Amino acid sequence: MEILGWIIAVVMFAVAFIGLVYPIIPSVFFIVGGFLLYGWIVSFDEMGWIFWIIQLLFVVLLFGADTFANIVGVKKFGGSKAGMWGSTIGLLVGPFVIPVAGILLGPFLGAVIAELIFSRTGLKQSLLTGIGSLVGFLTSIVTKGFVMLLMIGIFIVFIAI
Template structure:
């Protein structure tokens, strides 16, 4: 029976790592679920509940990056409130449009929101690009956080 749990756990973690690149897979929740199964299966003896709480906090933060990074990039560029909402809405709606929507949703959402607010095409374009760069920075940070989660978990497991 232990083998089934291990295969399921490792499979979830690998699927979660793949979800960093494949947009329709929830990467950090899958990685965390795989970790939780191993910790639970061993009654939190090898990996403590405190470690799992810390990993849960990292997973929640990493998941939130998907939705707020583009909006933060727009905000840094001096975007209007409408552009920030547009970037957020673009990121959320981009999920349903597949990879292209995920990549360009915040850009188009921020640009549309800024254009709606100011009617300035050049500023709307700059805000859209800043939103997109924020999203890219968020994705890079998320990759780092997922691998940090994996490192913390396996260090806790083996030490």
């Protein structure tokens, strides 16, 4: 059963990493799902309350990383709240409207269009805001990937000890 538990956990972790570049997939739920399924199939004995508190803190960090990276990216390049919302909407809609390229074009175009319509900034500033949203998105991917690796590393340490 332990081999089955590891296989399922690894598959869940792999799906979580796919979610880094395809944000429709809720990465954090797949990471935690991998822990829970492993525990259900094998045993929760090694995953005590300290493990779950540590993982809960990382989950909160992962949820905050997206929002924070987007805010910093857009604000750093002079964008407004409209640009932040446009970027977020573009991130969610882009992959469906423009498959593959929509993951990068979505947040960029969403921020640019929102800035042009709602903030009435010029084209130059709107484009800068779009670049900021893209920088924020890419920063978020790196940050979340690092945190997810830490979560999995801690899981392995707790299971192996």
